[in-house]
Amino acid sequence: MNASDDTDARYLDGNAMGGPLAELFAPDLTAAMIICANCGNEKPLAAHPVYPDAPAMVVRCPGCTSVVMRYVSDQRGVRFEMTGVRLLTIAEGSDQPA
Amino acid sequence: MRLPDWPGHVAGQHVDVRLTAPDGYTAQRSYSIASPPEQPEVDLIVERLDDGEVSPYLTDELRTGDQIELRGPIGGFFIWPEHSDTPVQLIAGGSGVVPFVAMLAHHQETGSPVPVQLLYSVRTDADVIARNELRPRNGVDVVLTFTRDAPAGWDGPRGRIDRDKLVGHTVSPDQRPAIMICGSTPFVEALTRELVALGHPVERIKTERYGGMGDGS
Numbered sequence: 001m002n003a004s005d006d007t008d009a010r011y012l013d014g015n016a017m018g019g020p021l022a023e024l025f026a027p028d029l030t031a032a033m034i035i036c037a038n039c040g041n042e043k044p045l046a047a048h049p050v051y052p053d054a055p056a057m058v059v060r061c062p063g064c065t066s067v068v069m070r071y072v073s074d075q076r077g078v079r080f081e082m083t084g085v086r087l088l089t090i091a092e093g094s095d096q097p098a
Numbered sequence: 099m100r101l102p103d104w105p106g107h108v109a110g111q112h113v114d115v116r117l118t119a120p121d122g123y124t125a126q127r128s129y130s131i132a133s134p135p136e137q138p139e140v141d142l143i144v145e146r147l148d149d150g151e152v153s154p155y156l157t158d159e160l161r162t163g164d165q166i167e168l169r170g171p172i173g174g175f176f177i178w179p180e181h182s183d184t185p186v187q188l189i190a191g192g193s194g195v196v197p198f199v200a201m202l203a204h205h206q207e208t209g210s211p212v213p214v215q216l217l218y219s220v221r222t223d224a225d226v227i228a229r230n231e232l233r234p235r236n237g238v239d240v241v242l243t244f245t246r247d248a249p250a251g252w253d254g255p256r257g258r259i260d261r262d263k264l265v266g267h268t269v270s271p272d273q274r275p276a277i278m279i280c281g282s283t284p285f286v287e288a289l290t291r292e293l294v295a296l297g298h299p300v301e302r303i304k305t306e307r308y309g310g311m312g313d314g315s
Binding site for chain 1 (some may be wrong): 112113126168170304306
């Protein structure tokens with residue numbers, strides 16, 4: 001890769017959301033199952049592409065690429081938007097703190 | 099690192115390290131924990147990226163006795179499958195091997211009966227991370243492939259991991275291995291596709307992509 005690569009090439013995955021979301025939620029969410037509000041695709045958060053270079057951290061659906069979550073932590077505080085999530089499930093017993 | 103009030107971690111978890119400049123600018127990066135839970139101190143292995151905002155400070159400036167701000171342990175997905183009833187196949191590209199260093203040490207410390215194979219793609223011999231911890235032993239098979247230069251006399255695999263290397267050096271689909279892949283985004287995506295094409299169910303494949311701009315092998 002080189003500096004001329006566009007932002008689309010520089011995505012991570014939902015594992016990178018574990019720390020930021022630990023500011024808001026007690027249980028780890030990287031293993032949580034997410035159903036996309038747009039297409040109904042169900043995958044663990046960790047398997048979602050995450051674009052960290054946008055003004056927000058943007059989590060997209062691995063099926064239809066719709067935005068499922070956006071997270072910002074800056075001088076104004078923490079803002080978290082998840083209207084793209086129809087259902088988030090934390091499995092019984094996976095209460096390992098993040 | 100000695101971390102007061104550290105709650106303990108599980109192999110595969112990471113921490114977020116945050117640096118704050120005098121003007122308040124902050125930069126944060128995630129680093130996998132290289133040490134097993136059985137070790138009280140926490141080890142990180144940091145690959146220096148010349149144009150990085152965090153790694154040059156950690157590798158060049160940080161001194162014994164300095165304090166850093168970090169958050170963790172983080173992650174409940176990309177972690178060692180503690181009670182796996184099938185073999186575990188680990189596949190690493192470049193510094194993506196770090197969480198597996200912790201897993202193999204934990205495997206040894208606990209005397210785990212779970213068979214493990216690691217296939218590790220690395221540029222050159224000088225780039226091999228944690229060589230001592232990656233020695234093959236009873237129940238642990240380690241295969242390296244060198245993508246740029248192999249050491250003199252090397253008779254093992256060379257070049258990037260492709261379908262032939264997956265067939266030759268990973269647990270076959272009929273054994274239903276739990277598969278974990280860690281490396282750059284292109285590395286993870288390409289190998290996930292190949293493994294699925296070989297007949298591994300995608301649900302058995304867990305991945306972690308890192309943001310390093312290295313070639314990821």
